[in-house]
Amino acid sequence: MMLKDLLKEIAEKKIYGNSNIEITDITSDSRKVKDGSLFVAIKGTNENGHNYIHDAIKKGARALVVENFETISADYSLPIVIVPNSRHALGKLASALNGFPSEFMRLAAVTGTNGKTTITYLMESMIKSANYQSGVIGTISYRYKDKDIPATTTTPGADEIQKLLKKMLNEGITHVVMEVSSHALHQDRVLGCHFDVAIFTNLTAEHLDYHKDEEEYFKSKAKLFLNYMNGNKKKKKLAIINCDDPKGREILEMIKVDALKYGLNFKEDIFFSDIKLSIDGIKGTLNLPKEKIIVDSSLIGEFNALNIMAAVGGAIGMGLSKDAMEKGIKRLKGVPGRLERIDNHLGAYIFVDYAHTSDSLLKVTTTLKRLINGRLITLFGCGGDRDRKKRPIMGKVAVKNSNLTIITSDNPRNEDPKKIISEIEEGIKEEDVEKVDAKEFISTTNNGYLTEVDRRKAIEIALKSVRPSDCLLIAGKGHENYQIIGNKRIPFDDRKVVKEILEEMR
Structure with a gap:
């Protein structure tokens, strides 16, 4: 599509250079630029696309859409389009280039x-x-x-x-x-x-x-x-x-x-x-x-x-x-990681769910509590580098609606998982719930909670504590097949881990 025709979608703009050129692709990611691309520089949350204009040109960008001239070298010979908001321009231009x-x-x-x-x-x-x-x-x-x-x-x-x-x-x-x-x-x-x-x-x-x-x-x-x-x-x-x-x-x-x-x-x-x-x-x-x-x-x-x-x-x-x-x-028999039922030989109900907010955890725990005859055992954690205010609230919700609760790691990212767990525990202090160790957790007939940083170990303890008619809820990660620790994604799927441990328990 000719750049001049593409630009008809943008009401407010200034065009510098020849717009009578063919555009074959559009992207805001300089790494995905190829010969014939229109590169749209966007100011993102963590990165500013205007800082990658030179990289885009080296990879074959045929024209640029930017918000200002400040980061553009005077010797750039390709067409440049100045717009008030490059995010707005991207959606309209991408829709037009792909035929609406x-x-x-x-x-x-x-x-x-x-x-x-x-x-x-x-x-x-x-x-x-x-x-x-x-x-x-x-x-x-x-x-x-x-x-x-x-x-x-x-x-x-x-x-x-x-x-x-x-x-x-x-x-x-x-x-x-x-x-x-x-x-x-x-x-x-x-x-x-x-x-x-x-x-x-x-x-x-x-x-x-x-x-x-x-x-x-x-x-x-x-x-x-x-x-x-x-x-x-x-x-x-x-x-x-x-x-x-x-x-x-x-x-x-x-x-x-x-x-x-x-x-x-x-x-x-x-x-x-x-x-x-x-x-x-x-x-x-x-x-x-x-x-x-x-x-x-x-x-x-x-x-x-x-x-x-x-x-x-x-x-x-x-x-x-x-x-x-x-x-x-x-x-529709189920949705991956949304109260996904795991078959087992324990005579219990085992669910993996994506509940990772206080509201979703409240809804799923109260729902299960009403529908089962046995105990509810809830395992969850909170993600690192995310909203910290919900951590104590989720801790309180979990222990109030569960007989037993295990607090573990979710995706700690760049935070110390022990610190995340301690912030979750702050919400439990006002509840009359005893903290126990793993041995007590597995054998107790009372209410209680346990902390275990290692998510796999936590799931193993939870499964070993389950009795016939109990319900185990493993919450927070749902369909995710990874755990983010630091800046690394490590393979980890709650559903697979449960099945592996169940097989070991036979």
């Missing part, structure tokens, strides 16, 4: 603190049940046709998203579901995407190491509805809002598009008229604006009932039938 792919498919966005991944899996299952071609961009992987690409981030960069959507479109994908994180919204990574559906799940304190406070976090989430839904090119747009959450009701007052409301506490547009929750799943009748569907799901708990309602709302917006919704819900 989102305009030719049904595209749904899911945002909120918790539930995004499960909702995308549910919607993917419904889309397939309708015999449409599905694509997913999410925390676990980017999936379409026979491709399953491990995700590097929940929501990729703007240039990567548009390339991925184009590939999906070229492969015949008709319906795409995307997890949209608060980081992605704050950084305008989905600029250039035209959504048919936007889903809001909930909002609880999270990512406060990145966002200044909860209000800034909410504003980032709300951008999906205020900026991307109110102003995109799709003719029919639908917002799906959880009205059990006060922030959901705030969003409803802001938006200018049609909306469907859902919740367990209100009889809104989407609600259960009867529901039965058990350790084996969710059954009930779900009322929709024009019909009812029968829900028979292997997913567990009230929070998954909400996820089902959100996914059904999304399916309505994507034009799916009642039959596709019912079949899709029933066919």
